Amino acid sequence: xxxxxxxxxxxxxxxxxxxxxxxxxxxxxxxxxxxxxxxxxxxxxxxxxxxxxxxxxxxxxxxxxxxxxxxxxxxxxxxxxxxxxxxxxxxxxxxxxxxxxxxxxxxxxxxxxxxxxxxxxxxxxxxxxxxxxxxxxxxxxxxxxxxxxxxxxxxxxxxxxxxxxxxxxxxxxxxxxxxxxxxxxxxxxxxxxxxxxxxxxxxxxxxxxxxxxxxxxxxxxxx
Numbered sequence: 758x759x760x761x762x763x764x765x766x767x768x769x770x771x772x773x774x775x776x777x778x779x780x781x782x783x784x785x786x787x788x789x790x791x792x793x794x795x796x797x798x799x800x801x802x803x804x805x806x807x808x809x810x811x812x813x814x815x816x817x818x819x820x821x822x823x824x825x826x827x828x829x830x831x832x833x834x835x836x837x838x839x840x841x842x843x844x845x846x847x848x849x850x851x852x853x854x855x856x857x858x859x860x861x862x863x864x865x866x867x868x869x870x871x872x873x874x875x876x877x878x879x880x881x882x883x884x885x886x887x888x889x890x891x892x893x894x895x896x897x898x899x900x901x902x903x904x905x906x907x908x909x910x911x912x913x914x915x916x917x918x919x920x921x922x923x924x925x926x927x928x929x930x931x932x933x934x935x936x937x938x939x940x941x942x943x944x945x946x947x948x949x950x951x952x953x954x955x956x957x958x959x960x961x962x963x964x965x966x967x968x969x970x971x972x973x974x975x976x977x978x979x980x
Contacts, residue, residue: 759882762789763962764834765938766797766913768844769826770819771946773959775979776939780961781833783972787963792834793880795913795936795962796842796889799823799869802946804847813945827869839865839876842889842914883967890914890935897922899933907931911962911969916940919958921969934969936962 762784767776784792800823803809803816814822839845845865852862865876879888890912893902900922903910909931919937923930937960940947963970 758966759791759964760787760789760966761791761793761882761885761962761964762787763887763911763913763934763936763964764792764794765936765940765959765961766795766842766844766916767826767830767939768797768800768944768946769830770822771800771802771941771944772826772939773941773974776959776974777830777833779974779979780939783961783963784834787965787970789963791882792837793882793887793911794837794839794874795887795911796840796891797844797913798827798830798839798842800844800946801847804851806847806851807949810945810948812948824869827871831869831871831874836873837875838880838887839871839874840880840887840889840913841865841876841878843891845876883964885909885911885964885967885969887911897933897935899935900924901933903931903933909933909967909969911936911964913938916957917953917955919960919973920971932969934962934964934971936960936971937973939974 803819895901898915899912911934916938918935921934923932937958942957959974
């Protein structure tokens with residue numbers, strides 16, 4: 758049985774100040790032994806299929822900033838599982854659109870110098886399915902996914918959603934947890950959402966032997 762820290766999307770290099778320290782504190786406070794990044798560890802804004810913010814750095818400079826940010830996370834959490842998010846996969850998708858096969862691409866671990874991180878689409882720990890949550894939506898994205906799967910799930914992806922919602926029948930109970938995120942809403946990568954009413958829920962998830970807990974980051978404490 759595991760004591761899991763589930764870290765929300767950080768979209769490096771656009772993570773929120775203090776989020777790393779908050780996650781480290783939660784890891785220690787809950788005596789965790791496993792770390793799962795819920796995806797979109799990197800943003801790849803400069804190579805997005807969408808319009809690029811003219812205030813943002815170009816592909817080369819963004820890559821350097823991203824690597825620097827990830828090295829900080831890796832130094833704190835040298836062993837982790839990483840659920841691949843839609844932003845993480847932008848290089849692969851862009852290469853495929855140009856008819857470049859994966860044969861010519863470096864692995865995620867080599868690109869971001871994280872040899873002890875296991876990058877994958879999904880993981881199952883103590884019966885809980887962890888995946889990024891791409892294409893999950895609605896008021897309760899994780900709950901919707903859990904209801905369809907008939908299994909407890911933990912997802913990221915939806916920045917303005919956070920918390921736990923349960924399902925139950927006469928044989929079992931299971932949950933859907935939206936872990937929230939660790940992004941900086943004021944970063945250049947999110948300028949498109951400046952007028953969005955709902956803002957990011959800065960938080961993380963804790964799953965102890967398959968039982969979920971949701972932790973909000975005290976914004977005034979971590980700056």
